[in-house]
Amino acid sequence: MADVRLKHYHVRKGRGYWLVTPKMRTYGFENVRCGADGPVAWAIAKEWEDRWQRARxxxxxPLRKVFPKNSVGDAFERFRRMDEWAKKPIRTREDWERGWKYIEPLFGDFPPAVVTMEMMDGWYSALVKKKGLGEAGRAMKTWRALYTVMAAMKLCQPGQDPSLAIRKTAVPGRTQxxxxxxxxxxxKGAWRAGFRGLACIIAVAWDTSFSPVDVRTLTPAQVMQTAQEWGFLIDRTKSGEAAFGTLSSRTQRLVIAYVKSLGVTLLDDAPIFRSRGFAPGPKGGRPRAGVPYTKDSLIDDFADMRRLVFGAGEKRRLMDMRRSGAVEANAGGASVEAISAKMGNSIDDNKALQRTYMPVNLAAVRSADASRRTGRKLLCQEQNEYKKLKLGGEKS
Incomplete structure (x- = not known):
């Protein structure tokens, strides 16, 4: 084998890597896995080495803009290299990046201490007009979180964030x-159409009141059985709160039938529910096995099934099933503590006491389930539509 010498190419256990320096990271370059040491790996490493030399x-x-030292952009780049950033959930990091794309064009090159209220007000107002309340609010939330980081870096004064003087208009909450x-x-529609993983996700989401991300990432290791029922014990993705989601007997049979239909033994840490995949029809095509659902693929499949069952006019989402469970439990007289234990969050006023005294309280979960059944009956009996009442009499 030829002796190839590339400055940043290294071999570890027979695998080639193109490893970057801190200076190269400021230009946006990251480490590259080149594969088994050999001509292919050398070619990949040389391509990246050439790109670095041209950028230098x-x-x-450069792949990423180089910001002035101690500027807002420089602070964000430094933060992204910290362990604190790496510990953030993927979705949280994505939200930061999504908000940053609105911050960077105006404030990226400025030191944070020179940003004024007038600048923030003009920036936020323009964003509301151009992108709407949702995106403007996300950008403002990112700025405020980043300001706290910059203050910890001693680049600006703590508690002096100029954006705090601007009243952020909240997006109306969902009620569906x-x-x-x-x-x-x-x-039933999803199962019959071949979306069996989606059918299970919908059924489990309804029974457990878990969020879509918590349902689609469920694994065999999270299946737990008590003296009375079985379900899934999780640490919620968003809040980190523990939650036990009980399943009805109907959903239990559905999940067992689905797992048997897979024809494989799932590893303990493998997501259970998967997309439909593709089987060649009369016109042929390449067969494709189902894969674990991602956020986007679950949204797309649910939208397709919703349209198939209820038509194009229906816009409710899978996430609304979580709210539905809380509405049923509340209508049935469940206490806020019981609903909190059921949903795996701290919706009551005292979060510390809730975490201390009610960690996955099975009695509270069962109470919330019973209240949901009671509330479901009450909601079905009443008319939930507003109608115009005509107070005046008929004109003669």
Whole structure:
């Protein structure tokens, strides 16, 4: 084998890596796995080495903009290299990046201490007009979190964030809910259409009141059985709170039937529910096995199934099933503590006491389940639509 010498190419246990220096990271370069040591790996490493040399000499734009020292952009780049950033959930980091793309064009090159209220006000107002309340609010939230980081870096004064003087307009919260009958129709429709993983996700989301991300990432290791029922014991992705999601007997049979239909033994840490995949029809095509659901693929499949069952006018989402469970439990008289234990969050006022005295309280979970059944009956009996009342009499 030829002796190849590339400055930043290294071999470890027979595998080639192109490893970057801190200076190269400021230009946006990251470590590259080149594969088994050999001609292919050398070619990959040389390609990246050439790109770095061109960027270093100014012959090619860097992969990432280089910001002035101690600027807002420089602070964000430094933060992204810290362990504290790496510990953030992937979705949280994505939210920061999404908000940063609105911050960087105006404030990226400025020292944080020179940013004024007038600048923030003009920036936020323009964002509201151009991108809407949701994106503007996300950008403002990112700025405020980043300001705290910059203050810890001693680049600005703590508690002096100019954006705090600007009143952020909140996006109206969602109020949509599903009924049990509608959920059953969705589950049956998905199963019959071949979306069996999706059918299980919908059924489990309805029973457990878990969020979509918590349902689609469930694994065999999280299946737990008590003296009365079985379900999933999780640490919620968003809050980190522990939650035990109980399953109805109908959903239990559905999940067992689905797992058997996979024809494989799932590893303890492998996501259970998967997309439909593709089987060649009369016109042929390449077969494709189902894969664990991602956020986007779950949204797309659920939208397709919703349209198939309820038509194009239906816009409710899978996330609304979580709210539906809370509405049922509340209507059935469940205490806020019981609903909190059921949903795996701290919706009551005292979060510290809730975490201390009610960690995965099975009695509270069962109470919330019973209240949901009671509330479901009460909600079905009442008319939930507002109608115009005409107070005046008929004109003669």
């Amino acid at each position: 000499k100014g012959l090619e734009a 809910t599903w009924t049990e009958g509608e959920t059953v129709r969705m589950v």
